Amino acid sequence: MKRTTRAVSVFGGLCAFASFYGGSALADIHKPSPSEIVETAQDTYHHVIFENEDIRLMRVVIPPHGKTRWHRQSLDYVNTPIVGTTIHKDSLSEPSRDGTMKPGEVRYLPYSQKSDVDQVINTGDTVNAQVTFEIKRKGIGHFGPADRANTQAFSMILDKPVVRGWHVHLEPGQSTGDYTQSGPGVRVFLTGGRLMTREKGAVAFSEKHMSQGDADVLAKGTFEVINGGMEPMDYNEYELR
Known part of the structure; x- marks a missing residue:
């Protein structure tokens, strides 16, 4: 049987964090109303470029000092950083964090076990770019x-x-x-x-x-x-x- 592949140009990815430092209390952040929360694939900087019953492949390019919307993450996913920057992340279930994402440092997040709603800011002066895919089959x-x-x-x-x-x-x-x-x-x-x-x-x-x-x-x-x-x-x- 002929093997098929689909090549996709994806200079980007989902919000991953190779290392964190510092933190602040959950009470310090602005907690979004339900109407402010979107699914990950509906965020301004998350773009679905391939999807089937198993995989949702996305590209995200967060511009310098750009901010994602509050987005819900409930599927396991893998991030491959392409261009790393410093990052600030606010979460509804964890303390706020500042960190640095490094190119090539792969990150796996098991959100099917514990979902989260978060918002990410690219605090660097260059584009934040990754390739990411969500695992749809639990x-x-x-x-x-x-x-x-x-x-x-x-x-x-x-x-x-x-x-x-x-x-x-x-x-x-x-x-x-x-x-x-x-x-x-x-x-x-x-x-x-x-x-x-x-x-x-x-x-x-x-x-x-x-x-x-x-x-x-x-x-x-x-x-x-x-x-x-x-x-x-x-x-x-x-x-x-």
Whole structure:
């Protein structure tokens, strides 16, 4: 069966926080009225660019000193920072915090277990950009083991009951070798380049040029990835379990 992917240009992501410092009491913040609270996908800076029964992929670009609306988060999700900034976060369930988001530091938040309503301010002087996806199918055991043990190209960076993630670094011409993906997933590009992919048993490769912050929505299958460009390539790959 032919494997399908959907490439999406996503120079952005959801509001994640790689590290926090400080804090203040919940009473110090302006608590929103019910009419001020929106779902995450309806926030001004959260833009859904792909959605199916398993994954809601979003891009968020928060401008310098921009502020999100108060938004409700109730699904597990994974954030991949592309461009980091300093951040201020107000929450209805936790103390307010100031922090710094760092590019490449992946953050997983299990909001299906404990939902939250929060608001985020980009306190930096540059755009805050991430790639994020929400996991719509709740619970575990829907797919497979999400295993990459048969190839050294994948370095695990996330291991949770519902999702696993790996970092891949490929030098020009380097291949991941064949590996099997048993559930739906997302590939997020930390650097751009010429990507070559081939399903197991196929002769021809498919080729496309990816930019930093682009993402592929991946279907299950067994395939190989090669860096067909002239520069090193880095991306993160995630698979639902």
